[in-house]
Every structure is written in structure tokens, then in C-alpha cells.
Amino acid sequence: MSTDLLIIENMVKRYGGLLATDTLSLTVRQGELHAIIGPNGAGKTTLIKQLTGEIQSDAGSVTFAGRQIRRMSEPARSHLGLARSFQITSLFQNFSVLENITLAVQAHQGHSFRFWRPANKTPSLVEPALKTLRQMGLENKKDTIVSALSHGEQRQLELAVALATNPKMLLLDEPMAGMSVEDSANLVTILKSLKEQYSILLIEHDMDAVFSLADRITVLVYGKAIATGTPEEIRQNPEVRQAYLGEDA
Numbered sequence: 001m002s003t004d005l006l007i008i009e010n011m012v013k014r015y016g017g018l019l020a021t022d023t024l025s026l027t028v029r030q031g032e033l034h035a036i037i038g039p040n041g042a043g044k045t046t047l048i049k050q051l052t053g054e055i056q057s058d059a060g061s062v063t064f065a066g067r068q069i070r071r072m073s074e075p076a077r078s079h080l081g082l083a084r085s086f087q088i089t090s091l092f093q094n095f096s097v098l099e100n101i102t103l104a105v106q107a108h109q110g111h112s113f114r115f116w117r118p119a120n121k122t123p124s125l126v127e128p129a130l131k132t133l134r135q136m137g138l139e140n141k142k143d144t145i146v147s148a149l150s151h152g153e154q155r156q157l158e159l160a161v162a163l164a165t166n167p168k169m170l171l172l173d174e175p176m177a178g179m180s181v182e183d184s185a186n187l188v189t190i191l192k193s194l195k196e197q198y199s200i201l202l203i204e205h206d207m208d209a210v211f212s213l214a215d216r217i218t219v220l221v222y223g224k225a226i227a228t229g230t231p232e233e234i235r236q237n238p239e240v241r242q243a244y245l246g247e248d249a
Helices: 044-052 074-080 097-109 117-121 123-135 151-163 181-194 207-213 231-236 238-243
Strands: 004-015 018-029 033-037 059-064 082-085 169-173 199-203 216-221 224-229
Touching: 004 044, 004 199, 018 033, 018 044, 018 199, 018 216, 018 224, 033 044, 033 207, 044 074, 044 082, 044 169, 044 199, 074 082, 082 151, 097 123, 097 151, 123 151, 151 169, 151 181, 181 199, 181 207, 207 231, 216 231, 216 238, 224 231, 224 238, 231 238
Parallel strands: 033 199, 033 216, 082 169, 169 199
Antiparallel strands: 004 018, 004 059, 216 224
């Protein structure tokens, strides 16, 4: 039987009279890739920010790995094993690929940032950093300055930074945004391999990627989940086809 790693119950976020998240309930199982889809303004990124603690919910509960986290800080949630990859890259552009990864490992291990420069020669930091780069196919770029990477490589590196924190769950906010067809296909292959090791909550507009990757999909419309199911169940759902996929029911 599948174990629920993340349990969201009746989550609410209001902005004045607008319900950005409307009594939302969903679960993400251990080892599952669960995709969130919906039109622009559906509340997808707001949901991710509520889960990381960047935005505080007005009501509801969030249980992660058996702990109630709704009122926890962002760092506390990160140390529990929630790792976010952003919609827009957020890397140190003038540092090397390896330096970006070792900083992430260093932060997760709780070292002082005053000593980040020697981190590149500290085995306890470099070894896990290199392992992550191998996992993402970026080991040959370890000495490259981030600003010299292609857009697709930067997105891969950002995912590597998230992995370097040794997460239990990855929260991925449009990781394929702005990617070429070739880079998107490469990232799909990487995410398929990561599914075996991590639980993943994925927000993505590329429907081909979503239906290729997801074990289950939840459809958001105006902050409310109108359907959750397997990719085939979502394809066949008349309400989803009419509200989001642009087809007649």
C-alpha cells in the first residue's frame, strides 16, 4: 500500500476577496510524481509557495513526513526534506557549477557561509556535490562559470542544487520553462530517473511532459482541485476537458 508523504487538507489562501487557494486537499505518495496542472491564475505557484512556507496559509493543514508543517519556517521545512526548484533560475551566475552545488551542500549541513571558499576543497562537501552533478549529467561542466551555461543547463543545475540538499520531496515549478525541445526531452529523461528515488510535486505547462511523467495529476481551476487521477483518467474527465484541455465534453 502506498504511503502518503504529503497530506494537504482544506488549505485556504485569500487575497482580499480573491481565493487563491480554495479549500484544497490532495496527497502525494511516497515515490510518486504528482503533477499539478491548470490555466494561468489557477493558483499553482501560490500552492508551491504555501508548501515551502514563503506564503502562510489562512486555514487548513499540511502534513509532511508525519509532521504538521503549516506554521513552520522555510528553513525548517527545507531541513525536513522539502526542496524547491524555481520557475525562474536562481543561481550564483559568477560562481562555477561546482561552487553552486557545494554552497547548497554546505547550507544543508549547517556550516557557516563565512567559510564557503575552502568548501571546494572540503571532501565532505565536494563528494556529495560531484555525485549530484553526475546524477544530472553535469560533471563535465563542474568548473564552468554558471553564466556561460545554456538556459537548459542552468535549469538542470538548479535542479541539482535542490538535490544537493538531500530532499525527501522535490517541488518543481515549471522546470521546463523557456527550454528548447531538445533540452525539455533531456529533462524528461532525467526526471524519469529521479522518480525512482524521490517523491516529486511538479507544476508544468508542457502537457506532453506531464502526461509522460506523472503517476497522478491534479487539475486546479481558480484555486480549487476539480479532479485528481491517473493521466488516462484526467484525459477522459469531461469537466477537465472542458475547463482546461480546451475540448468539448
